[in-house]
Amino acid sequence: MDNARYAELLEETAALMQVRGDNPFKIRAMQKAARVVSGLAESIDARLEAGTIRDLDGIGKSLASDLAEMRERGSTGLLDDLRASLPDGITDLLEVQGLGPKKVKKVYEELGIGDLDALEAAANDGRIASLAGFGEKSQARILTEIERLRRMAGRTPFHRAWPIAHRILDRLRELDGVERAEIAGSLRRNRETVGDLDFVVASTEPGPIMEAFSTMDDVTEVIGSGETKTSVWLEGDFSADLRVVPPEVFGATLHHFTGSKDHNVAMRSRALKRGLRISEWGVFRVVEDGDDELVASGTEEAVYEAAGLPWIPPELREDRGEIEAAESGGLPALIELSQIRGDLHMHTTWSDGRHSVAEMAEAARGRGLSFIAITDHSRALTVANGLDRDRLLAQIDEIDAWNAENDGFRVLKGLEVDILDEGVIDMDTDVLERLDWVVGSVHSRMRQDADTMTKRLVAAVESGLISAIGHPTGRLIGTRDPYSFDLETVLDACEAHGVALEINASPERLDLNDKMIRQVLARPSLWLTINTDAHSTSMLEQMKFGVGMARRGGATADRVLNTLDLDAFLEARRAPSAA
């Protein structure tokens, strides 16, 4: 059973426990376990077998036996009981904004409502408003929220949220009285999907700023507005929160709204043990029989310092051990965009790109890179005008000619070669051996079963003809699931043959993701590469998204092949040569 399934079962258990009204601390323990399991690089199965399951933070005696039972029969006694006593669709009700466990319990117990359809019907005929604690407004809100829930498919993919967030940020920064404005929330943490957008602004005059925010073009509805906080719905069914605070508390507020929630909870309970209290208003020393004393609030660095910690990069703030690492001086020096020297996956007009080899080279040089690899598609990808043998040979000549005329920047000869069925490489070996760098990618028959796909990828790696695996899971965030295969088995092969794993920086892909990056990092001999897969000069700027995902995975520059200078890179890469 894979970790995601364990996490689902734990989450379902936690959700049902909420509706049943179980001890909130037990529920929190269950939720934490789900988070730990889903973020774990190694498999739960392996941990259970090795007897090391209880070494995990948040997994005690009871959860260890729950996990063992899940492995054995796909459920637990507790989960069976919960499922038997509550209707199937009841956890869907928790997805309705404004309905929490208490209210769900109430509508279920008093009206027998167990799914969204029943809730909608009850709201339509007025039964909700007649319940104690509910009223006309909550009933109307439930209807609009159900409608919204049915329209949207969960969290917003990063690549959709990012441009909108930056447009709003730019507007906020132009407003009078705004001293600082930043994006917070999961977008700042570079998560691949975001629940909503969060903005933090420093100003002494919140009123006009919140007014301007709530009347922006994109706003379809104001959800709420208080003295310091405004929440709105935006076009496209996702929400945005704005918090406006005095400049002297900006750091504490930015920290608070960057989250994650779990990171904040962990920070706060840690602070409590040191006689400190942390809120969005600052770090305070708790004073008995008096006002708590402000210790820090201006910058995030000061907040962490007051808590006895170094600043923790947002990408790591998920309560997955980063606080302990910070405490022991073990935080990784995460890779930064400025450390990237080359881009090893991009397309030109030779296949489906919009710009020529020379244009891509000039644009990359203009961005401060010192080398790129041109990796157009191979012939199997006919829809992308893939290169056959002769056209690739002609491109090689063109690149040689460009390099001969240009100093101080190098264009490497490459190919994004299709990995066909059974791992067959879609180009002649003698041509591949003339290339500097070959990205092997799967673009066809993606729905093969895990065993077939694993063998296909392993065979491609074992050919010796590829330098890296491109967008290794094939996923498109929110659109196409990753194909199923066993990453660990493929990594075994990559270790044996010196093949690198790509972090494809295209924001629709972000592939590998953070968890898989950690799996790669756990094997010290493996290299990562971070590449844009640019199909135009402007797309070269997407490198930052790949770096963001690498940072979430905990990657340091010394594990990323394209942070090396050209000579070191050429020395370290797998040069294509038949195995």
Add this chain to the structure above:
DNA sequence: GCCGTTTTCGGCCCGACTGTTTTCAGTCG
């Protein structure tokens, strides 16, 4: 249910905001 720099019991983050309320419970992040 988990956990330990006030250890094996007794705690477990914190504040803003809303709606239904006459002082606060519930939700959210």
